[in-house]
Amino acid sequence: MKAESADPARPASVEEGVRIDALRAHLESTLGRRVTLVETHISWVLLDGEHAWKIKKPVTLGFLDFAQLEARRACCEEELRLNRRLAPELYLDVVAIRGDPQAPRFDGEGAPIEYAVRMRQFAAGALFSERLAAGTLAADAVERFALRLAAFQLEAPSADENAPWGSPERVRADTALALDGIAAAAGSSSPWVAAMRQRFEEKASRLAPAFEMRKRQGWIREGHGDLHLANVVVLESQVTAFDCIEFDPGLRWIDVQNDAAFLAMDLLAHDRADLAFRFLDAWLGALGDYEGLAVLRYYLAYRAVVRELVASIRGGQRADSLAGPRYAGLASKLLESRQPRLLITHGVSGSGKSYAASRLLERSGAIRIRSDLERKRLYGIGALARSHSALDAGLYAADASGRTYARLYELAEISLQAGWPTIVDATFLRAADRERFRALAARLGVPFAILACDADERILRERIEARFARGADPSEADVRVLGRQLSGREPLSRD
Structure with a gap:
């Protein structure tokens, strides 16, 4: 908590x-x-x-x-x-x-x-914490909860702009109180607390305009407030959270990024970066709050401090014997500067871009931005809803493609400037689109790479038909779209 x-x-x-x-x-x-x-x-x-x-x-x-x-x-x-x-x-x-x-x-x-x-009472072994310890926490359960949380946050009321919650002052105060608590409960931590206090203050000063913007944009919402692994449960009907903060409104009226950061941090602390970034990928894709990446790393570090405080209050009786050192060390690591990099995918529909990108983000701790999701978000269409767009019309009209790539560019820049390795998952069949993103990486001074995917045309058609029949993917590309892509794609250059 x-x-x-x-x-x-x-x-x-x-x-x-x-x-x-x-x-x-x-x-x-x-x-x-x-x-x-x-x-x-x-x-x-x-x-x-x-x-x-x-x-x-x-x-x-x-x-x-x-x-x-x-x-x-x-x-x-x-x-x-x-x-x-x-x-x-x-x-x-x-x-x-x-x-x-x-x-x-x-x-x-x-x-x-x-x-x-x-x-x-639910069955023993249903908690995320129990399943993680048993080695049975599945990525599917983590992604299901990510979608549940995003849906909950989209419906949650936003804090009044005049309320103190989510302000730079409140964020600073919450962090300072957690650090003060560790110093009081575990005196041997005082040097670490002093160093962390300075680093958090530097980060908070730099992020103050972002915190203010988050509040103005309505991202301070009545959430859960305590989303660690032992407060998420797999039920027969759904994967959901329980035991939210009830005793202090200020601890649950928080930035949606702050709420989600707790679970992601807890997975990182338990050496499951793969699940942490699967969770963030599904959650961000469903919520669409990529602008919040500017403050996510701060909140991840803050949540690690909170868990270290809880362990300190318990007088060393931790949930597991290594939890304390992991949380403290993780908080320090999360505040370190990271070298971001930009990777874009390339390939027609059904070539395996999204699958490869999802595996890569687990290993690299990257943020993925998907064209299939952002195209639909621009037009107010749900991820799995069908627009029934004809070729060169609706979602596949030339202006729709232009708007989509402009949005991908905007979000990629936000992610990179926040220090996150970033994967843009789109076809990138036009050389001009690829060059524009290459120029973005050069302007920001970050490494750039292209992940090219391909397959035999027969396999491409089989994959697309099977995917379309399942109806569980945001892509609406069918064999007609595939034919257009194959005939119009511009090959990669050697450089």
Whole structure:
């Protein structure tokens, strides 16, 4: 979770809240089966095999105050409301706990002494964190969640421009509080904290206009706020997130890039750069927020600091034995300058450009910009919707092609200037289009290369027909389009 305080948790005495062992015994007696207790630094969760009962600890931290019963009740209600946005099938209701602290119970009469959020318990091994540890986290699940997150963010309300959330000052304050917390909880980290503080401040000063622009453009939205691997779950119906931030609006009213950066960072920290960039590729493709690449690296580093803070608050009891060093080291690495490079693809439809680009971005940590997606976005068409455009009309008219390549150029420049290796996935059959992107790389002083793909015409036709029949690809190129491409393509020059 996102934690910002310099203070470790102040444990409450048993008189301030229910005796969790007594509540567990009551539940086991009522249900006639074993109940498991899971504990975090701010909550207890009782798992009875069918339901999960989440009770907030009566603790005070710098970033939350659960000392009073009314505050805990209000946060339970807010947790239910917020998490039903992404996981309505998991979050059932808020249940009062009655009796007395030494003998609490979920039934009976009397004034409530505590509250619990009642959820459906999902199967063990369903969390991204569990699947990653078991080596079973599939790229398909990661991409499905990327699409789910993008759809959620596109529908989420934007923050009022006068609200403090997402401002350069708030971004700086969040970062400073996380670093302060690490210094207070782990004194040996002070030299690292001092160095990181300076580097973050330099980055934040340079990015201040970008942070302001993000807010003006409406990209500060009511999101999740805590998208680490243990908060994403594979259900029968969908891959989604749960357990969002409910106790502080400022921790969930954040830049969409900040929200997505958490999961990408966590995958990087666990040595799965391939999945991290598969996630970013699918998410950016669905959301279209390539302008946000200017701030993404900052937020990736910030999220690594947040996870290091959580580990510090837990007093060294980390989720895994190497998590702390990985997060701290990753935060440092993410703030280092990188040499971007530009690669464009070349080849007719069905030649394997997109497949090759997707494999390459996993290995190189690159951002991919796809013509098939951006062409449809320009015309307000969904990625998998069909425009039924005729040759030389609609999406395949000359002006549509010109607009598409102009947009690809614009986005490639944004990505490169933000320091990201960039792949532009398009046919690039015209020499003039290739030369324009070569000139862009030269102007920005970055390496340039062309990834050329080809196949026998029979194979090209088979691939296109099969792809069209599946209906699961944004490309609308059919065999008619292929014929036009084959007859009109301009060959690559030797230089």
